[in-house]
Amino acid sequence: MMLLTNDRVTELRTLYPAWTIFQSGAGRWWALRTGAISPAQRDLGITASLDADTLEDLAGQLAAQEQLRETA
Numbered sequence: 001m002m003l004l005t006n007d008r009v010t011e012l013r014t015l016y017p018a019w020t021i022f023q024s025g026a027g028r029w030w031a032l033r034t035g036a037i038s039p040a041q042r043d044l045g046i047t048a049s050l051d052a053d054t055l056e057d058l059a060g061q062l063a064a065q066e067q068l069r070e071t072a
Helices: 002-015 039-043 055-071
Strands: 019-023 029-033 049-052
Touching (some): 002 019, 002 055, 019 055
Antiparallel strands (some): 029 049
8 A cells, every 4th residue: 555655646746846745744645836826826726735634635636726727
């Protein structure tokens, strides 16, 4: 299971290079954007950080953020 998780983390880091992805000591998954976002982007729902209980939930949030960024 750990190998699959590591593979998925590597995949997500490759797909979303503008994000730092990690698991906290409490077991939650986090993604921190590595660049600044403008007030206009923030108004559209673009955020600098994401967190989720599962890696797949985080992947969904990352995909949603990318869609928002592409339309901004």
